Amino acid sequence: MTERLADRYVLETELARGAAGTVYRAVDTATGEKVAVKVLRHEAAAEPGVVSAFLDEAEVLAEIDHPGIVRPRDFVATDEVMALVMDLVEGVDLRRQIRERGPLRPAQAARIVSQLAAALAAIHAVGIVHGDVKPGNVLVPFAGGSVRLADFGVAHRSTAEYGPTHGTPEYVAPEIIDGAGSSGKADVYGIGLILYEMLSGRSPYRGGPVDVVLKRHRECAPAPFPNCPPQLWSLILACTQVDPELRPDAADLPSRVQLAMPSLETLPPLPVMPADLPTYQSRQVGTNRPEGTVPPVEMSYPEPAAATSVMQIAATTSSVEDSAARERRNRRVLIGAGVGAVVALATLGAYVLFGGNSGDGPGDPGQQPAAVTSENPEIPSPTTDPTDPETDSAPSQDPTLGPETDSTEDDTPTDPGDGNDNGEIPLVPGQEQLGSPLPQFP
């Protein structure tokens, strides 16, 4: 494709599609540099809150200058299109990396935690919470250097009376679900879940209807997986405490990782956690297990269960389009119920942030994320219906929490050594086998 934007940016190839828009690799004809352009989906512009979130992202990013954060360059708004121009990160996001190549080496995972935490500490220091820390928003550059955190569409001021109620069900912190407001500790929660996924290849709370997934954050804890390095297991537990006060600050994580590093360097990646092992377990309601009290189980692996492949998942859905639409709906939803004062970032301000490059119309800058009521069909009431047709009949990990299903996206990595066979996903070049060291990988 070659499409021109604001008479300046030539869109070349589509990199990815997210809930809010499509991200393209593009060329800035004014400078000759390659850039990334996130174009707001046409239909998304009509959805409550989407435009304001998009503008907030531009505004928040303009304030931050850190090597671990994707830098914004321009904001384009015309009658036809709204787009955010950013630094292009030539690399792969962690979601794809894990899905395609399986778990990372523990030392790689630990370094990513450290870099991610440093970037988050920088934004927390200026009072901003990212709010959507998940593997898809962590970009790993092919050329090495720090991972870069993207997608500030949900970011907000931590000083606000209430935080916004957006998030991605699989990674959202319990206090956000409860509408209790959020701080940088909500981002630390996301780091804990990402670390689990980088080491085991599986996301602890993934699977099933959105309300069931949300319930797990409050009532469950990540379940141990075989041979997890103990220092990293204790980090996972610390970061995923239900009570945000019990989690470490992002700024504390790099030194904790540093301490663990010597024992991690020589460890190979673990195999993908077997599909028949539970990724979460019941946690007594109202209590927080002190950090480190659930030891990682040391056991030998059973015969690896057949990994669910991307192809198999696609085959279970009625059509690719249905699946994509459902995925978009599930991946980021309004979460809290009746939370009022969502941070009012000056949405129109985004138009002046980048000076002369903004176009004509503001689209719909005035809309704030809608408060969700129990009537909102996107948020089922927080009960588990065992007869829910979306759930399968597999034995539940915890009968009160519903069986794990694949009705939300399932990124369980494909078989070890399984290459990029569909030609769609650019992966770190030269990584021939699951978990083999990546060139320049942090």
Ligand SMILES: Nc1ncnc2c1ncn2[C@@H]1O[C@H](COP(=O)(O)OP(=O)(O)OP(=O)(O)O)[C@@H](O)[C@H]1O
């Ligand atoms: N600056 C960038 N350089 C390279 N790739 C990028 C960049 N920004 C985003 N991407 C790619 O685009 C994907 C989607 O981007 P982003 O998360 O910002 O969009 P979104 O619409 O908010 O998506 P989501 O539904 O995942 O929240 C990322 O997972 C990543 O693969």
